[in-house]
Each structure stands twice: as structure tokens, then as C-alpha cells.
Amino acid sequence: MSAHEPVIGVEIHVQLSTRTKMFCGCELSFGDPPNTHTCPVCLAHPGVLPVVNEEAVRRALLIGLALGCEIAPRSIFHRKNYFYPDLPKAYQISQFDIPICGRGEFRALREDGSELVVGITRAHLEEDAAKLTHAGGRRAGAAESVVDFNRGGTPLVEIVTEPDLRSPSDVALFLRQLRQTLLFLGVSDCSMEEGSMRADANVSIRPVGSQELGTKTELKNMNSFRFLERGIEAEIARQEEIVAAGGRVSQETVHYEPDTGHITSLRSKEESHDYRYFPEPDLVPIAPDPAWVEELRAGLPELPLPLRMRMVGEMGLSAEDAEVLTERPELVAYFMEAAALADPKACANWIRGELRAQLREVGVEPWQSKVTPAHVAALVGLLDAGTVTVPAAKEVLAEVIASGGDPADVVESKGLGAMDEGDLAAIVAEIIAANPDQAQQLRDGKDKVIGFFVGQAMKGTGGRADPQSVQRLVREAVRGD
Amino acid sequence: MGLRDLTAAGQIAAIRAGETSSAELVEAHLAAIAADDVDAFLAVDAEGARARAREIDAMPERPPLAGVPIGIKDALSVRDVVTTSGSRMLEGFRPVYTATCVARLEAAGAVVVGKTNMDEFAMGSSTENSAFKNTLNPWDHGRVPGGSSGGSAAAVAERQVPWSLGSDTGGSIRQPAALCGIVGMKPTYGAISRYGLIAFASSLDQVGPFARSVEDAALLLRHTVGRDPMDSTSLDWPGEISTPTATDLSGMRVGVVDELMGEGIEPGVRAAVDAALGTVEELGGTVVPVSLPSALSGLATYYVLAPAECSANLARFDGVRYGPVAPAANLLDQYETTRGDLFGPEVKRRIMLGTFALASGYYDQYYGRAQRVRTLMVREFADAFEKVDLLVSPTSPTVAFPLGDRTADPYAMYMADVCTIPVSLAGLPAISIPCGLSDGLPVGLQLAGPAFSENALLGAAHALEGALAFDTRPPGLVT
Structure with missing residues (x-):
């Protein structure tokens, strides 16, 4: 057993799926031709001013409330200054010492039923940078780079955790369940691949039993949970090697190469920017009406963790059933509707098993298919009554997927009833x-x-x-x- | 008296009376600009102005401002009209949108004839920091018109336009108004939308009017104030800016700021201001001394905060998206060469000052401390306005100084705004009116009031204007 334990905290950037950008009226777009969703404000023409997107504030509050954060009665924006072609103002409007959402806590459930509690340091609002594409794919030495300002100004919420995580698998678990929560809130598409959810991890190691924090490195921008988990594993191993060889870990930003499994250094913190934060004079403080905040709190949907606990405790589902069924809010709604009409456990089995398996072949999700939750309940009812056998029920399901017909009618017309x-x-x-x-x-x-x-x-x-x-x-x- | 001698209100009345037309007025003023010997304008949109004048003349019902011409400080964005903010960094730049305040004036029937000269990015007190040319003081062509809105002030004094818009960060409307012998007003912070005003120091910048009468200043203000959804810091204007009619100051308590009447104030300026205080009493006002101890820290506070903000505001000028760009080998080189070549020395000085003041490790010592002084200043002004209705002081400690006199001495140049800066830091409204001459050059009197006291300020200024009967015509000007 290693004499060291890893200490990990994460920073998550979530692009909010609002209709318009954070500080101007341009529509958000994915995949549209470059530089077609821009205006003088998001291109930082001389004389323009930012105006806060109220919907983005609402979504940031929802996130804060769902993470149990303290909501600041009055928070302010700051300017974070640095020159880079993806930042037309040469400063990012972000939040600094008074974020909209302060301390909170997120609870996740491990497969063995144990709870993982992660402290939330803060969640704040800011704007995304534009998208740079480097000829040849790499930044260093690229012959030329092009900028697409469509993404510039997209509302972001940055969620920062305490260094409460102790293993790469817990990080992945936390992120998956956090993502689920965000999907339930309907605030973001949370696609790691498309970059609407991005995670950086701060990784350090320390002797087991020590309370002090070691020197951390920042693992940047992983585009999948799997890569992030592997990247953290690799980084922990690298740090352990350094320490074992009598060396010291230096504070730097590192990158994980999924193809080779190698960790490379991006930049040393010593040469890091001085962002010269100062309060954004073009914006007034965000002071949400307490009544509005309470209204948002009361209107929060049932979140994945309590929901899963209810599924296991009250509905007799396995922990695994509950985890699978709470992947997407649409799936939860689908299951709940079926479970209200027939045995929940049997509905859970059919939905996560045969229904999804058959639908996967046609590339459709249950809630998008011709199979309604009532159809699933009806099928479970037919099985329960012994009217159809399991193999026949699978055939019935295939027909319902194709035609959208009522299962009982399908049994009748196809002669699929169980034999005397x-x-x-x-x-x-x-x-x-x-x-x-x-x-x-x-x-x-x-x-x-x-x-x-x-x-x-x-x-x-x-x-x-x-x-x-x-x-x-x-x-x-x-x-x- | 020629058409150009009429105030804007007078010109509107003449148009409505059928005595002249917008086209005729525009033509007369364009001719004056063409014959310019004070170099007030950077760009003239003769064709656009003529076309707009014809349009307005053809309207069955004339808009409120009836087609009178106006000059716009080059810091304000006007669609398709070259807008440089006095900098090579924006040489030839044609904006794709119009500033809200200009759009409101155009909608009300004002005709924009051109863009006026200014200190680069509004940094300066003499307009000598313009990257393009010096503007001359209409009262003495060997002297500066003040700044940074020197072009807007000189154009109005020279009767090239009846009125104009400027912007004031630490005195950039009031000080040139004083030096050119006209009226200039900086309204309450937030009164006029800043959308389209090329930012110098966002927490201080305010647009405001230049005019040859208090009535005109009020009229221009009326058509520019109010909430703009494009500017989060703009405010709903309570009520309306009324036409000032007051002829006395009965019952008015007028505070004289001790700290702004002593050292550094030229004797001639002091004498003219003292005489004006006598007039205040003749008009029924009570003059009381008031102390604003933090006013003496105004300059130091301002020269931390304004550069700090400008260091960020001017960071967007990199040659990538608009404006000229210097040839360069790579990105960093392009940033450095473009900014190194195209910013003038005063702009660079302030960017460096501001960058330093915000640097990690120095922030609290400079920016943080300056913010605390600013808060103190706001409180001192609030306390003062518990005791008096308005505060008066000289607008500028001196009359117009000779061209080139202070260009080598930044600190001497900064001193020109010593009386105007405290009001700016407190975000309060103030107006400068000419109150007399010192050695043949105009002296400005600054009147400041609490937030949203514009109507009261304009009223008091109107009463004083009547009693002081200052002749705004520069000697030798032919109209």
C-alpha cells in the first residue's frame, strides 16, 4: 500500500444553455458557420457595454440552490485581465471575491451504497472565451490560428470544490452525479465532448495521516470523465514517483495525453499571469430579490440523489436500477409514469433492459420512441398475468416499437399469447x-x-x-x- | 447678428418661425467649419448633414430640435462616420453603431455635422494629446482650448455649431468650457447612457452638453438623459429637465469650498470668482464657507482609479478586429508593435500607471486605498449638501494657458483638473458657466449639486448667467 494519499479538488465550467449570450443579445449556437453570432458588444468594439443576462443569473441561482450554496445577497463582477486572441476585450468578466453562490455541499452515492460528500467552495458566473483553432491542431508552432467568436460570451458557471476527493474513481463518480444534477436542473447540455462541461483537477499527494496539503498541479481540460479519471491516476503516479525518488512536486499546469498515457507540462505557475482583478465598473451588483430566490428554491425539481434513495427505499429497485434510471430527467419521468401503472421493479427491468437494448439499434431513447410508459406498464401487466411469455413479450415489444400499437392488441393480432x-x-x-x-x-x-x-x-x-x-x-x- | 450668433433655442425658434431652415443653418455652420482657423473638428460629415437637414425640412411636423446642427466629441461612436477618439489606434475607423445619446439627439431632430478634436482617449486637459492636431482657443490662438473635449468647446465658442456633446471624466467638459468662455455641464453619473462612448475610466465617464447658454445646455440634457437598456449603469431620470427660468437665488445657500479657493488658484481667477460670489449675494443667495478636506486628495485618488480602469478599457486595442495594425512576425510582436506604435505617450503613461496600481501585491496599497478615499469623498459631499444647496469653486485654477506650456510637465497638466475632479469622484452633477475675464481670457465658475439636482443647478446657473451678462463672443470673431 502506498504511503501517500491523493488530495483532489475540481473546477468545473458549465456552459449555460440560455438563448442568448452572457452580456449581449447574440444567440448561442453550436455548429453554425464561424463568426455569424456576433455583435459590437461580444466583439468588444469601442464604446460598448455589457448587460447581464437575467436568465443566466436565474440558472446560476438554481445551480447554487441545488448545491446547497449560500446565495450572496449582493455579488459583483470583476475584470480578469489578460491578452489572448480569444478574449476580445482582453479581460474576462468574471466574479472574484463575492461570487453569486458561496459555500455548499454535494452528496453523491457510491455503488456500494456509501455516501461521498464534497464541499463546494463557490459557484460563480462568467463569460466564455471565443474558440481558437490552430492550423495543424497544436498551439505551439502553428502556422496560423483562426478565431470563431460565436462561442465568445457564452454564459458559464464555474463550480469549485474543496480538496475533498481522495481517489480518481471518486472524482469520476462525483462528476457524473454532478452532471446528472445539472441535467435535472435543465441549465446546461453538460456535454463533455462538445465542451459544454469542462473539468480541471487540482491534484496533490501527502503522507497518509498528514493534514497538510502538498504542492498541487492542475490537470487541464479533459474532455471525458474516463480520460479525467485516467489522467488523475497518471498524475498521482507521476507525483508518487517524484517523491519516491526524493524530489519535490512543482506547481504547474499539466496535460494528459490519452493516446500515450503521458503527462506533459503546459506552463509553470511561476510564469503565470497576474490577472489584475478589479471590480467591473460597467455593471451594477447582482442583488437577487430574496422572494425570487425562495421561489426558485421551492421550484427545484427532485434531484437525482434523493430520487435514487426513494427508488431504492420505497420502490424496491436495486441501487444499479436507480442509477441507470436517473441518468436523464426524461428517463426518470418515463419510468415514473410506467411505475405508477405497474410493478416498479418489473418496469425498471424492462425499461433499462430490453426496451433500451432494442431501441439502441434504432438510435432512439425511450421517451422519443413510439413506446409509451403506459405500453411498458401494459406489457408488464400481461407478463404478470401469464398472458405472454418472456420471449413473446420481447416480440410484442419489437412490434410496439415499430407500430406504436397497444401491446394487448399486438398479442391478439400476432397470436403471441401463452399456450394452454x-x-x-x-x-x-x-x-x-x-x-x-x-x-x-x-x-x-x-x-x-x-x-x-x-x-x-x-x-x-x-x-x-x-x-x-x-x-x-x-x-x-x-x-x- | 447672424444666424450663427443665435443660441440653439434661438435657431429652433427661427426655423419654427419660418425665418430659416435646417438646410440653411447647416450650410452656414459647415461654411464656418470649412473656414476654420481653430482646428476644432477631426471629421466633417457635410453630405450626411445636408441630407438629414433636407429630410427634416421636408417633414410635415418638425421634431423638437427642428434640424439644428450639433458637433459630437470624437469619443462618441457615430455609425459610418470616422470615430478615432483622437488616437492613431482608430485612424479611419468607421463604427457600425451609433452611441445612444447621439441616436436620441438625432431622433429629436439634431443634425450631426462632424466629430470634434480631443485629447487621445480623453486623456488630457489641453487637447494637445490629440494624435492628429492641436485645437486653438478661440479667445487667443496661442493658447489651448482646454481638454479633453477641447474641440467641442472651441467649436461652440467659435460658433461653428450652436452646441455640442463632450465627455467628462475628471473635468473634460467643465474645464474646456471655462477656458473657452461657454457653458459646460457634467450630469449626475448614470444620467446619460455611456453606450457608444469610447471608455476612458468607466466609473467616472459621463457625456454632457456644451452650449452658449444655460437654456441650451438644459435643452440638450433633456434630450439625452434617461435609462438605456444597453447601459446597466444608466438611470431612470426622475421627472424632466425643465427649461431654466430662475432670475434670483433667494433662499439658496451657496457653499464655497475652502480647499478649492486657496493655493494654486490664479489671482485673476480668484478675483472673478469672488466677484461672482458677490453677485450670488445680490441675487438673494447666502454664501457660506464649506470644508471638504478630502478634496485635496482628489487628484491623487483620480490618478490611481482612472488609469487603473483605462489600463483594462484600452486593452482591447490590439489591431486584430479593427483599426490599423502594425506588421509583425508573431502575435506577441503584433500586440507590442501595434500598441507601442499607435498609442501616444500620455496614454501609455496612464496604462502603465494603472497596470502598476492593479498589480498583485500593490492593489490594496493603491487601488484599494483610492477606493476608500473615494468613499470618504462621497460622504463629505453628502454631509456638505446637508448644509448647503450647491457648492461653488473656480472650474479651473487658471485661465487658458499657452500651447506647449505644460506638455513636458504631466503634473502641471493634471493640476488643471484639481477643482473638477472631486465632483467627478463623487458622481455628482456640476456645471461651469463663464463668470468674467482675467487678462482678457474667460474664467469659469463651477456649481455642483447633489445627485439629480440638475434642475436646481441649471436654475441657479441661469439666474447667475443673467446677472453676470458675460459676452460669449471671442474678440475678433466674425460671423
């Missing part, structure tokens, strides 16, 4: 008669051969035979022979 016990017994008798060798093997105790009979029965009935019944009937017939 007497008819099935007759078919079983025929199969045994036709396969005396296998029947003998079964009598001799080779129990595995039962599968052969089930398969034959399914083939002979077009899947309408209930496999359990077939097994029972075969055993009865063989034994009674």
Missing part, C-alpha cells in the same frame, strides 16, 4: 417421443439436457411456450415415463 397447458403438454410429449436418447440422458441425471427440450419446445411453438412450464412438463413426463 394441455396443448403444451401434448407438444412436450411429442418431443420426448421423438428424442428418446435425450430423454434417457435426462433420466440418467444429465440435467443440462433440459435446455435442449426447452429449445425444441420454443421452436415448435414459435416462442409462445413459457420456458418454466416447458421445464416442469418435461421433468414430469420423463419421470412419469
Whole structure:
């Protein structure tokens, strides 16, 4: 066991999916031709002024409330100064010492049912920079770089955690569940791939038992949870190696190369910028009406963690069911509607199992498909009543996916109803008669051969035979022979 | 008396009476600009102004300002008209939008004839920091018109326009108004939208009027004040700017700021201001001494805060998106060469000062401390206005100084704003009116009031204007 433990904190940038930008009326756009969503304000023409997007403030408050943050009665914007072509004003309007959301706490649930508690330092509003594309893909030595200002000025909320995380897997778990919460709030698309959610990790190690923090490095801009987890693993290993060799970790920004698994240094903190923060004189403080904040608090949706606990505790779902079903708010709504009409556990199994598996082939999510939650409940009802067998139910589902028809009607029209016990017994008798060798093997105790009979029965009935019944009937017939 | 001798209100009346037209007025003023020997304008939009005048003349119902011409300080963005803010950094730059205050005036029927000269990015007190040319004082062509809005002041005094817009950060309207013998007003911070005003120091910048009468200043103010959704710091104007009619100061308590009447005030200026204080009493006002101890720290406070803000405001000028760009080998070189070549020395000085004042490790000592002094100053003014209705002082400690006299001595140049800066730091309204001559050169009297006291200030200024009967015509000016 390592004599060191990792100490990790994360900073998450979340692009808010508002209609317009943070400080001007330009629409947000993804994938539109470059520089088509710009105006004098977001291009920083001489004489322009920023105006705060109220919807962005509302969403920042929702995030703060969901993370249990203290909401500042009065917060202010600051200018963060630095020259870079992606920043047309040469300063970013951000928040500094008085962010809109102060201390909070986020609770996540591990697979083993234990709770992971992560302190939130702050969440603040700021604007995104424009997008730079470097010819050849790399910044250093690029022959030329081009700027797309469409992204410039997109509202961002930056969430900063305390250094409360102790393992790369906890970081990934925290981020996944945080993302889920943000999706439930409807504030952002939270796509790591498209960059609407970006995470940096501050990583340090210290001797187990020590309370002091070691020198940290900042792992920048990972575009997936998996890469971030691997990157942190690699960085911890690198730091452990340095310490083991008697060296000292130096404070720097590092980058993880997913292809090689290597950590490279981006820049040393010693040559880092002095951002010369000062209060933004072009904006007045954000002082949300307390009544509005309370209204937002009261209107928060049921968040993933309490919801999952309710699913497990009250609805009899497994922790895994609950985690899968709370991935997306749309899926939760879908499941809840079905679960109100039929056995929740069975609905959960069908939705996360067969329904998603079949729909994946056509690239559709349950809530987008022709299968309504009521259809799922109906199917579960038919199974429960013994009207259809499991294999037949899968066939019924395929038909409902294709046609959107009612499951009971599909059973009727396709003749997929479970077979009468007497008819099935007759078919079983025929199969045994036709396969005396296998029947003998079964009598001799080779129990595995039962599968052969089930398969034959399914083939002979077009899947309408209930496999359990077939097994029972075969055993009865063989034994009674 | 020629058309150009009329005030703006007089010109509006003449148009309404059918005695002249917007086209005729515009033509007369364009001719005066063309014959200019004070170099007040940087750009003249003759064709645009003529076209707009014809449009207004053809309207069945004339807009309130009836098509009278106006000059606009080059710090204000006017769509398609070259707007440089007096800097090579924006040489040839044609904005894609018009400043809110200018758009409001145009909508009210004012005709923009051109853009007036100024100190580069409004940094200066003599207009000698213009990257393009010096503007001369209409009263003495060997002297400066003041600054930074020197072009706007000289153009009005020279009767090239009846009125104009300027901007005032630490005195840039009031001081040139004083030096050119006209009326200039800086309204309450937030009264007029800053959208389209090329920023120098955002927390201090205010647009305001130059005119040859208090009535005209009020009229111009009326059509520019009010909340603008494009400027978060703009304010809903309570009520309306009324036409000033007061002829006395009965019952008015007028405070004289001790700290701004002593050392550094030229004897001639002091004498003219003293005489004006006599007039205040003749008009029924009570003159009382008032102390504003922090006023003496005004200059130091201002020269931390304003450069700090400008160091960020001017960072956007990098040659990438607009304006000229210096040839360069790489990005850093382009930033450095463009900014190194195209900013003038005073602009560079202030950017460096401001950058230093905000630097980590110095922030609290400079910026933080200056903010605390500013807060103190706001409080002292508030206390003073518990005791008096308005405060008076000289606008400028001196009359217009000779061209080149202070260009080598930044501190002497900064001293020109010693009386105007405290009011700016407190965000309060103030007006400068000519109150007499010293050695044949105009002396300005500054009247300051509490926030939103513009109507009261204009009223008092109107009463004094009547009693002082200052002749705004520079000697030898032919109209």
C-alpha cells in the first residue's frame, strides 16, 4: 500500500444553455458557420457595454440552490485581465471575491451504497472565451490560428470544490452525479465532448495521516470523465514517483495525453499571469430579490440523489436500477409514469433492459420512441398475468416499437399469447417421443439436457411456450415415463 | 447678428418661425467649419448633414430640435462616420453603431455635422494629446482650448455649431468650457447612457452638453438623459429637465469650498470668482464657507482609479478586429508593435500607471486605498449638501494657458483638473458657466449639486448667467 494519499479538488465550467449570450443579445449556437453570432458588444468594439443576462443569473441561482450554496445577497463582477486572441476585450468578466453562490455541499452515492460528500467552495458566473483553432491542431508552432467568436460570451458557471476527493474513481463518480444534477436542473447540455462541461483537477499527494496539503498541479481540460479519471491516476503516479525518488512536486499546469498515457507540462505557475482583478465598473451588483430566490428554491425539481434513495427505499429497485434510471430527467419521468401503472421493479427491468437494448439499434431513447410508459406498464401487466411469455413479450415489444400499437392488441393480432397447458403438454410429449436418447440422458441425471427440450419446445411453438412450464412438463413426463 | 450668433433655442425658434431652415443653418455652420482657423473638428460629415437637414425640412411636423446642427466629441461612436477618439489606434475607423445619446439627439431632430478634436482617449486637459492636431482657443490662438473635449468647446465658442456633446471624466467638459468662455455641464453619473462612448475610466465617464447658454445646455440634457437598456449603469431620470427660468437665488445657500479657493488658484481667477460670489449675494443667495478636506486628495485618488480602469478599457486595442495594425512576425510582436506604435505617450503613461496600481501585491496599497478615499469623498459631499444647496469653486485654477506650456510637465497638466475632479469622484452633477475675464481670457465658475439636482443647478446657473451678462463672443470673431 502506498504511503501517500491523493488530495483532489475540481473546477468545473458549465456552459449555460440560455438563448442568448452572457452580456449581449447574440444567440448561442453550436455548429453554425464561424463568426455569424456576433455583435459590437461580444466583439468588444469601442464604446460598448455589457448587460447581464437575467436568465443566466436565474440558472446560476438554481445551480447554487441545488448545491446547497449560500446565495450572496449582493455579488459583483470583476475584470480578469489578460491578452489572448480569444478574449476580445482582453479581460474576462468574471466574479472574484463575492461570487453569486458561496459555500455548499454535494452528496453523491457510491455503488456500494456509501455516501461521498464534497464541499463546494463557490459557484460563480462568467463569460466564455471565443474558440481558437490552430492550423495543424497544436498551439505551439502553428502556422496560423483562426478565431470563431460565436462561442465568445457564452454564459458559464464555474463550480469549485474543496480538496475533498481522495481517489480518481471518486472524482469520476462525483462528476457524473454532478452532471446528472445539472441535467435535472435543465441549465446546461453538460456535454463533455462538445465542451459544454469542462473539468480541471487540482491534484496533490501527502503522507497518509498528514493534514497538510502538498504542492498541487492542475490537470487541464479533459474532455471525458474516463480520460479525467485516467489522467488523475497518471498524475498521482507521476507525483508518487517524484517523491519516491526524493524530489519535490512543482506547481504547474499539466496535460494528459490519452493516446500515450503521458503527462506533459503546459506552463509553470511561476510564469503565470497576474490577472489584475478589479471590480467591473460597467455593471451594477447582482442583488437577487430574496422572494425570487425562495421561489426558485421551492421550484427545484427532485434531484437525482434523493430520487435514487426513494427508488431504492420505497420502490424496491436495486441501487444499479436507480442509477441507470436517473441518468436523464426524461428517463426518470418515463419510468415514473410506467411505475405508477405497474410493478416498479418489473418496469425498471424492462425499461433499462430490453426496451433500451432494442431501441439502441434504432438510435432512439425511450421517451422519443413510439413506446409509451403506459405500453411498458401494459406489457408488464400481461407478463404478470401469464398472458405472454418472456420471449413473446420481447416480440410484442419489437412490434410496439415499430407500430406504436397497444401491446394487448399486438398479442391478439400476432397470436403471441401463452399456450394452454394441455396443448403444451401434448407438444412436450411429442418431443420426448421423438428424442428418446435425450430423454434417457435426462433420466440418467444429465440435467443440462433440459435446455435442449426447452429449445425444441420454443421452436415448435414459435416462442409462445413459457420456458418454466416447458421445464416442469418435461421433468414430469420423463419421470412419469 | 447672424444666424450663427443665435443660441440653439434661438435657431429652433427661427426655423419654427419660418425665418430659416435646417438646410440653411447647416450650410452656414459647415461654411464656418470649412473656414476654420481653430482646428476644432477631426471629421466633417457635410453630405450626411445636408441630407438629414433636407429630410427634416421636408417633414410635415418638425421634431423638437427642428434640424439644428450639433458637433459630437470624437469619443462618441457615430455609425459610418470616422470615430478615432483622437488616437492613431482608430485612424479611419468607421463604427457600425451609433452611441445612444447621439441616436436620441438625432431622433429629436439634431443634425450631426462632424466629430470634434480631443485629447487621445480623453486623456488630457489641453487637447494637445490629440494624435492628429492641436485645437486653438478661440479667445487667443496661442493658447489651448482646454481638454479633453477641447474641440467641442472651441467649436461652440467659435460658433461653428450652436452646441455640442463632450465627455467628462475628471473635468473634460467643465474645464474646456471655462477656458473657452461657454457653458459646460457634467450630469449626475448614470444620467446619460455611456453606450457608444469610447471608455476612458468607466466609473467616472459621463457625456454632457456644451452650449452658449444655460437654456441650451438644459435643452440638450433633456434630450439625452434617461435609462438605456444597453447601459446597466444608466438611470431612470426622475421627472424632466425643465427649461431654466430662475432670475434670483433667494433662499439658496451657496457653499464655497475652502480647499478649492486657496493655493494654486490664479489671482485673476480668484478675483472673478469672488466677484461672482458677490453677485450670488445680490441675487438673494447666502454664501457660506464649506470644508471638504478630502478634496485635496482628489487628484491623487483620480490618478490611481482612472488609469487603473483605462489600463483594462484600452486593452482591447490590439489591431486584430479593427483599426490599423502594425506588421509583425508573431502575435506577441503584433500586440507590442501595434500598441507601442499607435498609442501616444500620455496614454501609455496612464496604462502603465494603472497596470502598476492593479498589480498583485500593490492593489490594496493603491487601488484599494483610492477606493476608500473615494468613499470618504462621497460622504463629505453628502454631509456638505446637508448644509448647503450647491457648492461653488473656480472650474479651473487658471485661465487658458499657452500651447506647449505644460506638455513636458504631466503634473502641471493634471493640476488643471484639481477643482473638477472631486465632483467627478463623487458622481455628482456640476456645471461651469463663464463668470468674467482675467487678462482678457474667460474664467469659469463651477456649481455642483447633489445627485439629480440638475434642475436646481441649471436654475441657479441661469439666474447667475443673467446677472453676470458675460459676452460669449471671442474678440475678433466674425460671423
